[in-house]
Amino acid sequence: LVFTEEDKYGLYSNLLFKYFLAEGIVCGHELFVASAKEHPDNILKELPAPSLDDTRGEELGDETAAVKSEDFQDSMKIAWRYQNLPKMEASPTTHTKFGHYYDVSKKMPPEQLQSIKWHSFYLHEELSSQPKMKACNMNSAYMRLLQSLQRIISQGGFDGSDPQKKPKNVLRIGIQSLGSLLWGDDICCSETPEDAHSLTKFLYVLRGLLRKSLSACIITMPTHLIQNKAIMERVTNLSDMVVGLESFIGSERETNPLYKDYHGLVHVHQIPRLNSLICDVSDTKDLAFRLKRKLFTIE
């Protein structure tokens, strides 16, 4: 379960969220996209196109990155959580090629999107069906999301419950801006929220669903709005991987000459320690990102 803390205006976490989904399409995985903010159909229309050639060589020659300031509007934090899947490195080094590359200046062609199966959960359009889930004193939006997810996992055979199902596939789950007011949660509004446990209960049940199925999930959260440190620690504890994006927009770091080539920092707060005593800690701990016209890079 990968948990990403959104950067203040959400532009970059939004981008990473889309990268995760785009990779799913290219790999032929099934997608489940949930949001209370944007209709998932629209999110899926805006995915970056896979680049057909190695664009890295091109970027080196493309020195001046023209980044429009009007683009930096939305805020999103993305959270990743991985479950029983090989870890995905955010920045491929020159020696390894893992995953695929994308061109952010182009959109994924609709035919490619149609080639895979996907499910969307847009909170405001979800009808409250018969609850198949026992009451557990949780925020109703979260409950509906869990029910929907559990149904897809079980019907899609991702949890191995149906041995006759066709070859195993992976379900990629993306949940946008969890914990925000749009989900009916007030943890972003006050330091002592009325319902302090819905989010953590939700994450626990989600973790259970992920652990028993072939799935990986990314969650973004506007953690800069959450004032309660205790809740953040509990959320971190329930996640496998926690990454935070800090953009330089509007901060004093914007003019710091040290960061002139970058748009923000990547903070890796936690990495998964699964099936092993040790975890895969890389030597590099100071990571920064930049968004050029075609490529988003983390170095």
Place this chain on the structure above:
Amino acid sequence: QGKFTLLRDTRTDGSFLVHHFLSFYLRAGCKVCFVALLQSFSHYNIVAQKLGVNLTAAKERGQLVFLEGLKSCLDLLFGEEEEQPGQPSPLQFLSESTSDLRALFDFVRVSLTPTDSDSWKGPVLLVDDLTVLLSLGATPVAVLDFIHYCRVSVCSQLKGNIVVLVHSNEDLEDEENELVVNSLCHHSDLILWAEGLATGFCKDVHGQMKIIKRVSLQQVGEQDLVQVYQYKIQDRNVTFFARGLSAAVL
């Protein structure tokens, strides 16, 4: 026998201690009830194999009772209606308005009460990790009551041991968490406290371990014995060394 060991971690992952105690007690021939709230059975099984213990075999011969919290929670919330009336889910508190952990305690008690055919040495209760119960809505009082009942049953009546892992970080103003952790500290016979280094991540030293033997509980006027080591976690082993003397430095 009859000891309560508290495993505590701050700014780091102390689960390596859980893996150690699990394989330690199983190899010693004890009957173990493991309340695993955060990870799946296969995670512990894979690590245990590296430490020389087969959890599946231990379960099959009745030596290990494993409660997989995540699975239990799903069974409770999404499970079918027909449940045996005499056997409520150990995590029953999740779907009830009261948050007492009686069902969880009953599960522990039944698991560790020896049957006639049992020939295991001493029962052990292992919990990873207790503070997750707070995230699930249990009150600190309910959690402390649960531990109290377990102590009476496992330590006093059955002469067994209890090992519990808790997360804590005093900087984070998590009052519920600190209440539980501080209370448990007072009543522990042994505290193993793993802390991330104050100076941040280091490749050769993963953290610091404080070992506190609560001698003051046994004899009035005696001071607790505190030892501090640093450690490095490896694939099948954890090495301990005196502060500042990691192999990388020498």
